[in-house]
Amino acid sequence: MTFHFTQKVLFKHCDPAGIVFYPRYFEMINDCVEAFFDTALGWPFEEVHKTGAIPTAEISATFRRVSRHGDMLNFALSNSAPGRTSLGLAFAVTCGDELRFEVRSTIVNVDEAGKPLPWPDMIRTKLTTDTGVSR
Template identity: 30%
Template structure:
């Protein structure tokens, strides 16, 4: 069985598109980071800005793979499906699938690492956070 899937919806706005009316590809990273913050806020129960500002913990991106399958257009409201492909001690791999109707538009895999923001040294993130992300693990048994 597969683990849970976190879903949210985003909107493609006028400022996100190029003259052809499709999302300008670097903006996809902004969309993905917005979904990352939603996962923290809604699924994990910890505001990402609180981690950064108050706890001085961050999860900078260290590796990305993005496949553009179909364009996203101005006015689209894609459903974002987020799963985890890796939950390490200090690293976190999340997969983001952007779908409009029955079309997959973007399929991205992002790896981040938990760091102390004052030193940028990696360290293991909390077991409570790890447990929440393990719920999203692809191929994990539902418990």
């Protein structure tokens, strides 16, 4: 499954030089994941967080080019086959035809106490089916 999410670089994302301050990219990545769960999986975070959470357990990024205030970034999120409780995600973020950065992360489904929890069957099925959803 590949999920597309568009984010305009806003003033709040930038440092005084007008380029994206790198921690803000991680906020954008989380926005993309949240939209993915809502739009592609039909399991919005406001429902997930009633009984658990989906924290990021691992993340790595490679920054290729700077992004500036006003740029339109396209996040292409793809996932690996889900593990029992975890899921690998890969992001390729572009502006037009230019690759800006790439990210790999692992998220985990956990209960209210933070203990890993198996993915619900409905979500596991959706994670293994290409829905082609874009936003």
